[in-house]
Amino acid sequence: MDYHNYSGQSDSDGDTVVSPILDNQPNHLKIYANMPILTTYPHDKGNMPSKMSWGEADPSIRGSIIVGRDAASMNIRNAMGAYGGPYSIYRGLAVAMGDLAHDHKPNFENTQPPIEIEQRPQWSDPSKIVSLDPFGHVTNKYFKKEIDAGLDIRPTIAITRAHMLVPEIQEEVREGRICIDGKIVMNGTGELNVHKGAIDPVWYLPGVAERLKVDEGFLRRSLFENSGGMYPELITRPDIKVFLPPIGGTSIYIFGDHKHLSDPNVRLTVRVHDECNGSDVFCSDICTCRPYLIFGIKEAIKEAQNGGVGLIVYFRKEGRALGEVTKYLVYNARKREGDSAAKYFTRTENVAGVKDMRFQALMPDIFHWLGVTKIDRFTSMSNMKHDALVEAGIKILERVPIPDELIPPDSMVEMEAKIAAGYFTTRTIPHEEDLCRTIGRDWDDVQPSQSANKPPHRPSKA
Numbered sequence: 001m002d003y004h005n006y007s008g009q010s011d012s013d014g015d016t017v018v019s020p021i022l023d024n025q026p027n028h029l030k031i032y033a034n035m036p037i038l039t040t041y042p043h044d045k046g047n048m049p050s051k052m053s054w055g056e057a058d059p060s061i062r063g064s065i066i067v068g069r070d071a072a073s074m075n076i077r078n079a080m081g082a083y084g085g086p087y088s089i090y091r092g093l094a095v096a097m098g099d100l101a102h103d104h105k106p107n108f109e110n111t112q113p114p115i116e117i118e119q120r121p122q123w124s125d126p127s128k129i130v131s132l133d134p135f136g137h138v139t140n141k142y143f144k145k146e147i148d149a150g151l152d153i154r155p156t157i158a159i160t161r162a163h164m165l166v167p168e169i170q171e172e173v174r175e176g177r178i179c180i181d182g183k184i185v186m187n188g189t190g191e192l193n194v195h196k197g198a199i200d201p202v203w204y205l206p207g208v209a210e211r212l213k214v215d216e217g218f219l220r221r222s223l224f225e226n227s228g229g230m231y232p233e234l235i236t237r238p239d240i241k242v243f244l245p246p247i248g249g250t251s252i253y254i255f256g257d258h259k260h261l262s263d264p265n266v267r268l269t270v271r272v273h274d275e276c277n278g279s280d281v282f283c284s285d286i287c288t289c290r291p292y293l294i295f296g297i298k299e300a301i302k303e304a305q306n307g308g309v310g311l312i313v314y315f316r317k318e319g320r321a322l323g324e325v326t327k328y329l330v331y332n333a334r335k336r337e338g339d340s341a342a343k344y345f346t347r348t349e350n351v352a353g354v355k356d357m358r359f360q361a362l363m364p365d366i367f368h369w370l371g372v373t374k375i376d377r378f379t380s381m382s383n384m385k386h387d388a389l390v391e392a393g394i395k396i397l398e399r400v401p402i403p404d405e406l407i408p409p410d411s412m413v414e415m416e417a418k419i420a421a422g423y424f425t426t427r428t429i430p431h432e433e434d435l436c437r438t439i440g441r442d443w444d445d446v447q448p449s450q451s452a453n454k455p456p457h458r459p460s461k462a
């Protein structure tokens with residue numbers, strides 16, 4: 001194939017991307033010439049998994065994580081799954097369409113983080129980190145020799161620097177409620193200066209099983225069955241302990257000096273946020289997700305401006321990890337049956353079988369990776385997030401609920417139901433009859449949204 005012909009194209013962010021124009025469609029017989037290997041077994045001929053000791057402090061002893069199915073990796077793989085989580089499927093499309101060479105080797109020059117995340121004792125404590133590779137951002141540094149020799153080893157963490165323009169924050173800056181300091185808030189347009197990171201999941205299965213208090217074999221079987229039998233090696237290769245699952249990752253946004261994240265003498269404000277595309281991006285008013293996220297960012301900025309540091313941790317766990325389709329089905333059922341706080345969780349359980357599948361037990365790993373040992377202000381009302389962090393040994397000094405004036409009226413149903421179920425609040429916990437009275441809007445209700453800075457339930461349908 002000829003890769004000399006390149007054309008520039010723009011992606012949705014306006015960045016120029018270069019994709020090779022191939023002279024020919026991919027020759028399937030040539031690329032995938034052999035019969036596919038549907039699965040492997042520990043005692044297969046030539047099978048010699050590369051040494052990997054999860055929890056070792058020295059990366060050269062810990063060993064690189066090798067997951068590829070190319071000829072060089074196949075027999076020495078020590079991980080299942082694929083780089084890029086769900087995006088591995090798009091890679092499959094790109095290769096099939098001839099847009100991507102099946103043997104493309106990434107060029108990692110100048111892709112290293114602009115800041116150093118200092119190695120912590122937590123990195124080598126397998127009871128603290130089991131769901132990400134603590135060396136995932138420095139693979140090019142520690143495993144350069146192997147990469148240069150042609151092994152497909154890729155970073156699973158990337159860190160960069162960015163400027164952000166958030167409309168709600170820009171307004172606060174214009175109104176003078178957030179000041180311009182030239183460092184965090186850079187200028188009068190409200191431009192924010194941050195470091196951000198993207199973290200793909202890398203699961204050490206024995207550690208994940210232990211954390212979730214389940215049997216590893218049963219966990220493997222359940223993952224295999226519930227992903228449509230996608231990774232048979234979950235069953236056939238008990239000797240392979242690492243799994244790069246096809247799920248979304250996590251983003252972190254750091255306001256202020258990242259070095260202070262691990263300093264117990266410096267104040268830290270945190271928001272742990274689980275993705276809600278409908279609210280976060282499209283500003284739907286049935287829940288408090290975007291208002292709470294923006295509040296968390298504001299608090300993070302203020303903490304950083306006062307000499308502390310702010311941290312937003314954003315997990316791709318849409319709709320309490322039930323997915324957006326399930327979420328919308330539940331919305332329909334709620335609206336058709338009279339949307340009340342009393343029935344809020346029951347309707348989710350009727351459709352999904354559970355109230356919530358986020359299982360926060362793995363969430364604290366990112367805090368351990370960053371060296372966080374205490375959080376001064378935790379802008380979250382979730383008892384599950386709070387308890388998971390505290391159980392992981394991370395102190396939480398203050399819990400900060402979303403201010404009433406930021407709660408969209410229609411999301412009072414969710415808010416009251418969550419408070420009644422144990423979410424943290426500084427106001428009165430609603431009784432059962434209050435929950436029946438807290439009702440959402442009808443689809444056809446045309447009354448304008450009122451401020452929720454009012455009694456905690458709507459007296460009747462407006």
Ligand SMILES: [Zn+2]
Nearest residue numbers: 276279287289
């Ligand atoms: Zn939401």
